[in-house]
Amino acid sequence: MNLEEAVREAFAQGGVLSRAADQFQPRAGQTEMAMAVARVIGEGGALVVEAGTGVGKTFSYLVPALLSGERVLMSTATKTLQDQLYGRDLPRLVEALALPVRTALLKGRGSYLCVHRLEMARHDATLPDRTALRSLAKIEEWSRSTQTGDLAELPGLDERSPLVPLVTSTRENCLGAQCPKFRSCHVNQARKEALAADVVVVNHHLFFADLAVRESGMAELLPSVRVAIFDEAHQLNETGVQFLGRVLGTGQLLDLARDLLATGLQLARGLVDWQALAGGVERASRDLRLVAGKHPVGARQRWTAGAPEGFDAVRWQEALFALADALHAAIEGLHTVTELAPDFERLLSRAEDLAAKAGQFAGPAQAGCVRWVDVGLQLRLVESPLDIAQAVREKLLKADSEPGSQRAWVFTSATLGDDEKLSWFTEPCGLQDARILAVESPFDYATQAALYVPREMPRPNDPGHSAAVARLAAQGAQALRGRTMVLTTTLRALRAIGEDLQRRFEGSPDVDVLVQGQWPKRRLIERFREGDAGGRGCLLVASASFWEGVDVPGDALQLVVIDKLPFPPPGDPLVEARAQRLEKEGRSAFNDYFVPEAAVALKQGAGRLIRRESDRGLLVLCDNRLVSMGYGRRLLAALPPMRRLADAVAWEEALDSLAGLTRTSTTAAPWP
Template sequence: MSDYSQLQKMVLEVFNSSGPLARSTEQFKPRDGQTQMALAVAKLVEEGGSLVVEAGTGVGKTYAYLVPALLSGERILLSTATKTLQDQLFSRDLPKLLEVLNLPLRTALLKGRSSYLCQHRLDLVHEQTMLADRSAVDLLVKVKKWAPQTTTGDLSDLPGLDERSSLIPYITSSRDNCMGSECSFWRECHVNQVRREAMAADIVVINHHLFFADLVVRESGMAEILPSVRVVIFDEAHQLNETGTQFLGQQITTGQLLDFTHDLLAAGIQLAKGLADWTAIASQVELATRDLRLTIGKHPNSTKLKWVDEIPEGIHDDSWNSSWDALVFAIEQAMTHLENVLEIAPDFEKLQARATEVLNTISFFRKPCELGQVRWVDVTSQARFVQSPLDIAQVVQSRMIQTEFVGSDEGQTANTTTNLPRSWIFTSATLGTDDQLSWFTQPCGLSQSTILKVDSPFDYGQQAFYYVPADMVEPKSPLHSEQVAVLSQQVARALGGRTLVLTTTLRALTAISDILKEDLDQPNDPEVLYQGQYPKRYLMDRFRQAIEPQQRGCVLVASASFWEGIDVPGEALQAVIIDKLPFPPPGDPMVEARSQRLTSLGKSPFNDYAMPEAAISLKQGAGRLIRRETDHGALIICDKRLITTGYGKRLLSGLPPMRRIQTRVEFDAAIQELTKFDTKVF
């Protein structure tokens, strides 16, 4: 004990079998891994620097970083991957722990602008804008009723809100359209209010999107807070590189251009009616935007068009250039009219500034892509023109790790010390496959950080098994999705639902869910849910509740974001079925650019990029299965390459040590065995 610092001794007491955590809840049991991580975080907090911790599922990493950070008395910035996780930390973990530790610290939750109601824009919006969208009009009625009652303006507090509603951009602000101090709601503005609270708080909870967006444009308040924060913690840090690259580049979307036309029309009609033909001016920009989208042509949803030369692949030079010329002309025309009404209302100055920024961005995209960056067009019903760096390494070093901690009088707690370097903590359940956690540390510029790996306390050999059906067709066969669907249907029937099917592509998602919907059509069959059918949070709630009495169980088919970050402890999830090995898609412009860079450095794109990416995704997908010490379950990977190829075996060795089931007979028996477990959700 004498070798421990004061903070470490306090940490040990908290995690002790008779400490405050054990006294506060019967479910708490001291775990070596959790204490080890907490001690490492305490050391880092005391000394400064950067620490990367991979903490396997069940370690209890949230408390392992929160306890030392809170006990240190330093000002803390805590970032996580999603708004849902932010809410969970802010409303559940933090208050509970502050109560247990008896610490009267001030906490604040800071999200991006699009999460808060903008009273000014709510005043501007009128039903006619959205007559075509009945659900948006209904939601508007609800919002108008809720607006005078809410104290936070946080839209996630509005019951039944669909985050995908087309109403959201009309009732929230963006950097482009916020009126700032000229706004008549400036004093009671929700965005300002949360920023003020954040500036005065000891612990501020943000998300990675906001962190990087603010690092670039310094506009949501996070960038003002960072200099005075001594401890910065990134949970779910495995998402940092992908989130960071999205924000550190440049982009413009046709949706953004259409929003500009809507705002132009709304402001013109409401504030300067009769002074110009606002409908014609806005229509011209809208028409040019729609023409630009048409120039890109029809493609399957979510296609990424490579953009290596001056023009994206498959687009005709003349139509490309004339579309942009027409758009520039229409925006310039709008600017001329705006010029005449600038003094009528601040809204027009804002619109003028937006138009200037749009023209600058268009001009940027009409020049060749910079070296070390990659450019492409994301095609959905809209088009998104993107240029992005290949990783965030340089930014993490120059704009995060090497920045100075300057301290601040406001919001600092008594123990805050200004003579120490800042402490950076990065943690997640999955950060790499080697001892250096290179998959995470290299692209994030953290190769010099202290590394800690803490294994999961679960007994995977006892709690879980995996099965690779040897008789299934190759993953590239057209019959593959059908065979995955048949197996999924058999497993879901045997378990009464409780099955999550994770696909590597949206095409497989549709094919498998369509077959399941057709096959599971008996009254007692499990219900089939699939990604895109409802908002993610609703799907997950329904999946969890499907084991309650009178319910028939659920099989959920999902892709992309469902491979990670979803937590279904207990008996609601007993089987995870993965369709294929999750290698990065070869035609993806970012994947190609990263592979080319590795080749130019004499490295192997397959071994040094595709393999680690697949290993991490596989580990994340498999990680959905066992969430508690009492969970039992089956991992089924419908890709023979896992057992027939050398690289497959390497991927397999990166998975938790589950026992292997080899034959179909054994598999059926093991699934039957699972039905006997009645694990409870804590």
């Protein structure tokens, strides 16, 4: 039996998948995708698959990959999805298919406890407070029992905790084979397991970080893999450009200063004036941040000349030169003690790398790259390619064009574009020659969902727009006792709508209003999924990361309100550079970049509503441009084929009908 026959049999009624998934039913689209994956595994080449919500794409690529007997690399968008794939989906299928397959999970360094740095942290006099000391004690207790060192195992540890960088390593500060804890290193153990496994699960950040520096184990792993699969591939381009460019952050500089002082005082006290060297680097990094002045946090400042836009050019250059001087002073001091401990060799390498970047940023940007500064509590100097096309062609696909190469590449997501060629994804990823497959969602959207575009809504930039969005969302949440998610396109709208809704529902016995940023994301999602189990429903106001990857099936979510069309911000330096490149090529930046970007983002946001066959819900888009502008038809066509509500009367009737549905039904029935 060949691979395609084995795959078809697995997906047939009564096949092995019936034992792996509860209530499994054969789906034509799922089988179609699985067969396409099986073919590309057999023949080699690249396959791009857009698989609508509900297709079951995970099984569609896992089954042929496992049955092929080939060595497989799988990459997901986030560590959460990575854990789900490795901890739930893979084991179920391996057991159902009865295959002797060895699997491994590989994350970046920052996900694993560094035993050496944990010991260093015990003696770190700069720990902020008693809370940090108690958390460190919990980490120490856990460190004695963990087998993997994966910090995701440790309950209650926020990944944003200031302790995390103290007990994990980076490429810059890892001591490698010279580390006294090298044999017990969790990172090395994870790499060894990955190199010995048949199926390795990584994430896009780790993949591109390694593609840029060839350091995290993929340099050894990838050549031995014949099948590489990227799930949630719509994030590949934006993830890739983060790692294929150049970044210098004041956070990196402050980390160096802290480690310089702590290591120097512990291992070479009195031999060098560590206070002066660390203080010099810290002052220079803070002075660099001060040049940014009062630019709002979150701003991206263009940098096309000698200094970023809005910065004093003389002060900026002086700050960069002062930083270089401070780093060179640290380098000179470290040269005198490198033989005492491997820690000093790594500190020297870090200081030299940062000094080199400071010198590069003092000069002009590389051709084909765009440069800007991210303004936050820290400052990040960024130089980035416009996309990953060249890297994909030269570092991934080039070897596969050689005779005898049969490596298979699979890229899949629920949203990859709004045209037949899926150009939004394939062009920036250098995959124009890949095979393309689009598999429609099996959901009956016309029955399960309705779309409403309120024509009386103020224009998106009018002062009253956010208040009008809040009124409409409040109307829906009141009728549904919560069960509402409001997705905003900007943080300003997030704050305005969130504060308005919290005032409206203050003291309400029926609805809790949750606003992104007030709780950690995981806690917000957990509370929202609970719905009205505790007697009060939930209305969630969120932006950015909540537009995708948030799965709330069932009655907990029945109304999604989107404040306006999610066009890319035209003032963003990367967006601006991409638009200018298209214009130079004689193309329309609006039609070929801004509209496709909005279409994909809109599909992602709308995709939060219907997650399974029994779900029902309403999608409200509070932007009249969807029906008044010519490009609105293209954006509407990108959305799932929901039935349209003509006016406010139809909206209120649909809302009342949805609120009155019997929620114990397991099948979707039409509702007016």
